[in-house]
Amino acid sequence: MSSSPPSSEPLPRAALEERLEEQLNPVLTSRRTAAGLAAALASLGVEQQDFVLHWVTVVAKCNAELAYQFAALAPQALALLGPEGTEEWLIGAMDVYDRQGLYSASATLKALPSFVERHRSRERCARLEEVAPVLELFLCGLSGRRLRVAAAEVATTDTETVYLPPFLAHFPTRAQNFQLYKATAAHLWAQSRFGTFNLPRKAYPAGEHALKLLNVLEAVRLGACIARSFPGLGRLLEALRARAPLAPVPGLERLAAPGATVADSLALLASAIHHLDDPGWCYLGRLQPERAFAVREARLARERKALQRALARLASEQSPPRPTAARSAPPRWSVRIEDEGMKFDARVELDGKPVSAPPEVHHLIQSIVQDLGELPPEYLVPAGDAGVSKGAVRRFEAAGKAPEAAQGEKVYLYDEWDFRRRHYRREWCTLRELDVHPATPEFAQATLEKYRHQVAQLRRAFEALRQEQRRLRKEPFGDDVDFDALVESFVDLRQGLELPARLFVEHRRADRHLAALFVVDMSGSTKGWINDAEREALVMLCEALEALGDRYAIYGFSGITRKRCEFYRVKRFDEPYGEAVKSRIGGIIPLDYTRMGPALRHAARLLEAVEARTKLLITLSDGKPDDYSDEYRGEYGIEDTRQALLEAKRLGIYPYCITIDREARDYLPHMYGEVNYTVVDDPGKLPLKVADIYRRLTF
Amino acid sequence: MHANDFAAESLLIEQEPYYQPVGSEIALFEAAYASQIPVLLKGPTGCGKTRFVEYMAWRLKRPLITVSCHDDLTASDLVGRYLITNNETVWIDGPLARAVRCGGICYLDEIVEARKDTTVVIHPLADDRRCLPIEKRGEVLKAPREFVLVISYNPGYQSVLKELKHSTRQRFVAIEFGYPEPELEKTILMREAGIDGQTAEKLVKLAAMTRSLKGNGLDEGASTRLLVHAGKLIAKGVDPRAACRGAVAQALSDERDMLIAVDELISTLF
Numbered sequence: 001m002s003s004s005p006p007s008s009e010p011l012p013r014a015a016l017e018e019r020l021e022e023q024l025n026p027v028l029t030s031r032r033t034a035a036g037l038a039a040a041l042a043s044l045g046v047e048q049q050d051f052v053l054h055w056v057t058v059v060a061k062c063n064a065e066l067a068y069q070f071a072a073l074a075p076q077a078l079a080l081l082g083p084e085g086t087e088e089w090l091i092g093a094m095d096v097y098d099r100q101g102l103y104s105a106s107a108t109l110k111a112l113p114s115f116v117e118r119h120r121s122r123e124r125c126a127r128l129e130e131v132a133p134v135l136e137l138f139l140c141g142l143s144g145r146r147l148r149v150a151a152a153e154v155a156t157t158d159t160e161t162v163y164l165p166p167f168l169a170h171f172p173t174r175a176q177n178f179q180l181y182k183a184t185a186a187h188l189w190a191q192s193r194f195g196t197f198n199l200p201r202k203a204y205p206a207g208e209h210a211l212k213l214l215n216v217l218e219a220v221r222l223g224a225c226i227a228r229s230f231p232g233l234g235r236l237l238e239a240l241r242a243r244a245p246l247a248p249v250p251g252l253e254r255l256a257a258p259g260a261t262v263a264d265s266l267a268l269l270a271s272a273i274h275h276l277d278d279p280g281w282c283y284l285g286r287l288q289p290e291r292a293f294a295v296r297e298a299r300l301a302r303e304r305k306a307l308q309r310a311l312a313r314l315a316s317e318q319s320p321p322r323p324t325a326a327r328s329a330p331p332r333w334s335v336r337i338e339d340e341g342m343k344f345d346a347r348v349e350l351d352g353k354p355v356s357a358p359p360e361v362h363h364l365i366q367s368i369v370q371d372l373g374e375l376p377p378e379y380l381v382p383a384g385d386a387g388v389s390k391g392a393v394r395r396f397e398a399a400g401k402a403p404e405a406a407q408g409e410k411v412y413l414y415d416e417w418d419f420r421r422r423h424y425r426r427e428w429c430t431l432r433e434l435d436v437h438p439a440t441p442e443f444a445q446a447t448l449e450k451y452r453h454q455v456a457q458l459r460r461a462f463e464a465l466r467q468e469q470r471r472l473r474k475e476p477f478g479d480d481v482d483f484d485a486l487v488e489s490f491v492d493l494r495q496g497l498e499l500p501a502r503l504f505v506e507h508r509r510a511d512r513h514l515a516a517l518f519v520v521d522m523s524g525s526t527k528g529w530i531n532d533a534e535r536e537a538l539v540m541l542c543e544a545l546e547a548l549g550d551r552y553a554i555y556g557f558s559g560i561t562r563k564r565c566e567f568y569r570v571k572r573f574d575e576p577y578g579e580a581v582k583s584r585i586g587g588i589i590p591l592d593y594t595r596m597g598p599a600l601r602h603a604a605r606l607l608e609a610v611e612a613r614t615k616l617l618i619t620l621s622d623g624k625p626d627d628y629s630d631e632y633r634g635e636y637g638i639e640d641t642r643q644a645l646l647e648a649k650r651l652g653i654y655p656y657c658i659t660i661d662r663e664a665r666d667y668l669p670h671m672y673g674e675v676n677y678t679v680v681d682d683p684g685k686l687p688l689k690v691a692d693i694y695r696r697l698t699f
Numbered sequence: 700m701h702a703n704d705f706a707a708e709s710l711l712i713e714q715e716p717y718y719q720p721v722g723s724e725i726a727l728f729e730a731a732y733a734s735q736i737p738v739l740l741k742g743p744t745g746c747g748k749t750r751f752v753e754y755m756a757w758r759l760k761r762p763l764i765t766v767s768c769h770d771d772l773t774a775s776d777l778v779g780r781y782l783i784t785n786n787e788t789v790w791i792d793g794p795l796a797r798a799v800r801c802g803g804i805c806y807l808d809e810i811v812e813a814r815k816d817t818t819v820v821i822h823p824l825a826d827d828r829r830c831l832p833i834e835k836r837g838e839v840l841k842a843p844r845e846f847v848l849v850i851s852y853n854p855g856y857q858s859v860l861k862e863l864k865h866s867t868r869q870r871f872v873a874i875e876f877g878y879p880e881p882e883l884e885k886t887i888l889m890r891e892a893g894i895d896g897q898t899a900e901k902l903v904k905l906a907a908m909t910r911s912l913k914g915n916g917l918d919e920g921a922s923t924r925l926l927v928h929a930g931k932l933i934a935k936g937v938d939p940r941a942a943c944r945g946a947v948a949q950a951l952s953d954e955r956d957m958l959i960a961v962d963e964l965i966s967t968l969f
Contacts, residue, residue, distance in 0.1 A: 133956045134956045134959045134960045134963070135960075137912060137915065137916055137956060137957060137960030137961075138960045138963050138964060140911060140912055140915050141908040141909065141911060141912050141960060141961070141964045142908065142964070142967070143907065143908065143911050146915070182963060186967075229904070230904075230967035230968055231967075231968065231969070232965075232966045232967045232968050232969050233966075233967035233968075236966075471771060473773070484775065484780055487780070487781050487782060487783055487788065488780075488781060488835070490781075490783055490788060491781050491788045494788065512860075514859075514860075614859055614860060616859055654859045654862070656859075675854065675855060675856075678914075679914075696858065696918075697858055697859055698858065698859060698860055699858060699860065
């Protein structure tokens with residue numbers, strides 16, 4: 001930091017005076033000397049003196065007067081702000097000097113007290129931007145449904161997202177304000193976990209005041225629920241409530257008893273509304289049942305369908321095809337639920353026999369029970385035969401003709417799995433391989449610029465892996481003597497055999513012998529920033545893989561109906577990563593639909609042709625398989641994709657999926673297997689995550 | 700001393716190791732042992748696989764030889780090699796050959812960490828041939844009835860390079876291990892760490908919290924082993940929050956946000 005040679009002792013007054021005179025000479029006069037400044041600076045420590053002298057030198061190069069003023073205020077600023085704050089204050093003033101000249105800049109310097117005031121309030125303020133990732137993990141750890149954290153002026157929840165103010169400065173320190181964030185988030189989590197919205201919509205009062213009081217009563221009930229499972233968190237909430245005690249309300253203690261529900265809070269509200277005061281507890285936020293109901297209803301409809309589908313699938317997997325007579329009787333499902341505190345357990349039974357249900361079924365059941373307090377029997381009636389009407393099939397048949405292949409263009413025909421027939425439809429899909437229409441390489445350049453620091457880090461991390469060495473034994477040349485080989489050769493010699501030549505250990509870079517093919521979803525639903533995130537992710541991935549030296553290829557896919565499945569070349573295995581590839585990544589655009597089966601089959605065929613010990617097929621997608629016509633949507637598409645993946649596995653290919661679909665946990669485990677997928681919750685994180693996932697996957 | 704001389708008795712486990720059965724794993728292991736079928740233990744780290752093998756070795760009164768696999772482990776590390784002593788070459792058995800000779804239990808822990816070409820040497824032992832060819836000596840060791848091969852593997856690792864080959868896994872009877880039920884885990888903690896029921900319950904809750912973070916930033920939740928560590932520290936008088944921070948949070952992650960979040964979860968309980 002200092003331009004002078006490092007000193008261990010603070011400079012005496014005379015030396016300081018000399019150094020200051022040197023810099024401030026143009027603005028010193030017989031009456032305005034450096035002596036006063038030097039006297040003030042002499043009492044500072046070495047580091048602080050170095051700091052001031054360094055900045056005096058820097059500022060004096062722009063304006064000596066400004067430097068003089070800085071030197072005069074510096075000891076005070078350092079005492080109030082520390083070096084970092086002082087630097088910020090000074091740099092602010094220099095910015096003003098650049099734009100508005102000396103007069104305004106000195107005014108900025110002299111406004112030190114108000115800067116200090118602002119700085120301190122910012123110091124103590126906790127910002128959601130910084131703490132949101134921690135809060136999301138925290139809420140996820142508390143169990144129950146996963147909640148997202150987002151910024152809003154008023155703290156509230158719609159049962160899927162917890163909204164919190166962008167910053168909190170209620171308490172004097174940042175740590176306390178963080179605790180307030182935590183308490184607020186926990187209270188909103190508890191509303192959705194412990195059933196604040198579990199009554200019909202009309203049961204809730206309409207007026208703002210009544211809702212506020214209901215929120216207070218619920219805080220008492222939820223506080224008790226929390227304290228039973230999480231004593232530490234319970235104490236935190238209690239301490240916050242104790243800051244503004246609630247006037248006594250007869251019957252309040254009932255709310256704290258185990259088993260109390262939101263109905264008890266509503267009953268108490270009805271009887272006590274006139275003598276209940278709002279104590280204004282700082283962590284409560286606002287209760288917004290309307291908002292919660294809208295989200296809750298959509299979720300219930302979605303989850304009911306998903307559960308019914310999953311049960312239908314489970315039933316078909318469980319039993320060998322039943323005789324026709326038995327088939328007419330629908331399978332009878334029942335679920336026994338245990339839900340207390342943190343423990344949730346659901347035992348699923350089919351026709352009275354226990355069935356081991358996959359985790360996604362448990363999640364669905366838990367989420368539904370969380371909303372309704374029970375699992376209504378109608379949720380357990382499996383969905384019918386995917387509800388495909390004959391009309392739909394006919395429309396599908398008619399849609400789109402196979403395009404005439406252009407000259408020299410290859411067209412491939414692929415089978416498709418029809419799960420109802422348990423058979424393939426032969427040569428059902430027509431797939432063409434096309435080039436992505438290249439854009440300019442600017443997109444890649446802009447991405448590299450945007451993630452400059454991360455790219456550097458990524459490259460370093462991957463290069464380090466590349467250099468990971470392996471000891472190769474029994475080599476003809478090498479860095480060390482291979483003692484095992486030597487001993488063996490000694491034995492051979494004794495037996496009258498020839499001395500073998502391979503007696504060395506060599507340290508060589510690990511030969512990974514790995515080929516990866518990335519298939520990118522180019523369906524219309526990726527339009528906008530998802531497409532940007534995908535393209536950015538590819539650029540980052542290429543950077544990482546180039547550093548690593550693995551063989552890789554990138555293709556995109558889209559299309560409309562079985563007759564027009566399109567597979568876009570972005571980078572072939574034998575093609576170097578250069579301007580052309582960069583331009584093609586830039587040219588990846590959202591197109592039509594996602595018929596995944598044929599794309600995966602084609603990708604597997606390409607991978608099969610590559611010689612490598614380990615072959616990876618990684619899909620980057622934003623949702624379920626889908627196509628124009630309701631035939632491929634839903635179960636049919638999922639089953640066909642699953643079949644395509646099984647075929648790939650049989651070829652020794654390892655499929656993996658990276659998706660940003662939040663509902664992916666409902667169907668991905670079925671398609672890819674329990675551990676072979678990652679859901680990236682925030683598409684914005686995709687560019688940074690993809691390379692990381694690849695690294696984890698291959699080491 | 701001949702390099703092969705060793706007392707199989709020294710590998711016997713004399714004291715009963717503490718083990719809480721979770722399901723029918725003991726019966727399954729005993730039946731596999733009686734039928735001379737090798738055993739594959741699947742499950743996340745720290746859920747009691749190694750302890751189970753120790754317990755079974757004690758129960759069946761067989762010597763136990765454990766090998767922790769790593770990617771430098773060669774076939775001769777397992778089978779054996781020649782050494783030179785006093786101008787003479789001496790063959791020394793590797794752990795696998797020793798276990799075969801003495802009719803013991805050979806436990807290859809985290810088998811996927813070993814190189815694939817090393818893993819292949821166990822194939823003839825793991826099918827009905829039940830023999831171990833020692834090429835360098837031109838010898839084929841026939842496994843006695845009492846010999847049993849046990850391997851362990853954690854299927855939760857998301858790594859293509861750490862998959863168990865189908866040709867390997869299909870030779871084994873697999874026993875799946877998960878984390879024990881909360882009540883059982885609590886009993887284990889009280890016994891292993893010497894803590895009271897209330898503290899044990901809190902630790903079990905903490906484990907549940909971290910396990911729900913699996914896939915959301917954590918590769919694995921806290922294992923029973925980590926809880927035992929935390930419990931032991933608490934029993935030694937360490938503040939519970941500090942104990943959990945050191946034994947659980949720091950063991951699970953290095954990521955700042957994750958550490959803060961786990962720390963906050965710890966403070967919701969204690």
